[in-house]
Amino acid sequence: MGTAFVGRILRDAVGSHSPRQSREAHLRAATDWLKRAVAATPDDGVSYGYSIRGGWRPSYRETSGYIAVTFFDLAQQLQDSEAALLARSVSDWLCEVQEADGSIANPQYRANEGIVFDTGQVLLGYVRAFLETGEPRFREAAERASSWLVSRLDEDGAWRRNTHLGNPHTYNTRVAWAMLECNDLAPNPDIETAARNNLDWALRQENSGYFRHCAFEPDVAPFTHTIAYSIRGFLESGRLLDEPKYADVAVRTADAVLRHVREDGWIPGQIGEDGKQAARYCCLTGNCQLAIIWLKLYQSTRSERYLDAARRSLGFVMEHQDLGTSDLDLRGAIKGSHPIWGRYAPLSYPNWATKFFIDAMLLWREIEP
Numbered sequence: 001m002g003t004a005f006v007g008r009i010l011r012d013a014v015g016s017h018s019p020r021q022s023r024e025a026h027l028r029a030a031t032d033w034l035k036r037a038v039a040a041t042p043d044d045g046v047s048y049g050y051s052i053r054g055g056w057r058p059s060y061r062e063t064s065g066y067i068a069v070t071f072f073d074l075a076q077q078l079q080d081s082e083a084a085l086l087a088r089s090v091s092d093w094l095c096e097v098q099e100a101d102g103s104i105a106n107p108q109y110r111a112n113e114g115i116v117f118d119t120g121q122v123l124l125g126y127v128r129a130f131l132e133t134g135e136p137r138f139r140e141a142a143e144r145a146s147s148w149l150v151s152r153l154d155e156d157g158a159w160r161r162n163t164h165l166g167n168p169h170t171y172n173t174r175v176a177w178a179m180l181e182c183n184d185l186a187p188n189p190d191i192e193t194a195a196r197n198n199l200d201w202a203l204r205q206e207n208s209g210y211f212r213h214c215a216f217e218p219d220v221a222p223f224t225h226t227i228a229y230s231i232r233g234f235l236e237s238g239r240l241l242d243e244p245k246y247a248d249v250a251v252r253t254a255d256a257v258l259r260h261v262r263e264d265g266w267i268p269g270q271i272g273e274d275g276k277q278a279a280r281y282c283c284l285t286g287n288c289q290l291a292i293i294w295l296k297l298y299q300s301t302r303s304e305r306y307l308d309a310a311r312r313s314l315g316f317v318m319e320h321q322d323l324g325t326s327d328l329d330l331r332g333a334i335k336g337s338h339p340i341w342g343r344y345a346p347l348s349y350p351n352w353a354t355k356f357f358i359d360a361m362l363l364w365r366e367i368e369p
Helices: 003-013 023-039 061-078 081-096 116-133 136-152 170-185 189-203 224-241 244-258 284-301 304-319 351-367
Strands: 049-051 348-350
Touching: 023 061, 023 081, 023 351, 049 351, 061 081, 061 116, 061 351, 081 116, 081 136, 116 136, 116 170, 136 170, 136 189, 170 189, 170 224, 189 224, 189 244, 224 244, 224 284, 244 284, 244 304, 284 304, 284 351, 304 351, 348 351
Parallel strands: none
Antiparallel strands: 049 348
16 A cells, blocks of 8 residues: 555544645646546556556546546637547547447456446547547447447336346436437437437436436445436436426436535435435545536526535535645545545545546636636
8 A cells, every 4th residue: 555545544534634725726636637547548548547456547438438528628628738639539549449339348347248338428428529520430439339229228218238237227317318419419319219218217216306226236325426427317318308307307306415415515425215314425426426417507597505515515525635745646636435435436536536526627617717
């Protein structure tokens, strides 16, 4: 165990946190770390992240897909030329690793066998790459991925084949959202119908602001990470389809979680289907994702309660982002959990935690320059 990790564990054990700096400083440190996550791999993918279990891990296809979107955003909003190059190189690499049937596999689990969620997240990258470059290869990759997803959907609108543990997951609304993004640039009634069918299935899983089948495993309280995945899928799909029933469920569920935000921005890392707190740690990834949702709801409603919740939840993350360490493997990264041994991505800095932090900070910057 490296000395930096030991120090991180000791600081969390005594409840220490870092003084908050400017939002720009936190954003820049996170951006620099995400760039290092690309440099840490021998290919053009983004490392899964940095972990006590072996340091930098290999490229992770699933999250590289939506990290390409973040690099495009950084290039556009911050005029970051390096981010522009990385957005392109990551997108090219994602085309290279696409399976012949259009899916995206995870070689660490089952080589050459596509995974529904992973394919959906990479689909978001293909769509954005096409919109930015106009190159047909990205549109073709997106259409092939969408067609494969259509082929794996069950009659009731749930994905069970090619999913984690073979179970349906409400958070696959993010896959439906990705399919609708593809349909927006290459209209296909089969793709839109499949996406709607999944959203309708997920809609039936909602009860009083919370979802059934929202965790990675059955009979386990879901992480705020997967809760936010589900909400975001509904929110973005409602926007693309101009469909109130999807937008409305996003608002109901975002409001339900809002009640769990402490004054200091801490949110329990897991919340049960009954709406009760089910963890004593914070899933920092979920904080960032929920902040994005609340900021988007603030943009559409101008309700200060959403902006306040986003400020608090991001403030908590900022206080637990280390900008002072000389260890570049850790500086600017966002932990999976606080404390770092919490159940979500324990003892690690997964790339998507930092990705969603950057997304949230860019949106906050747009709302409150």
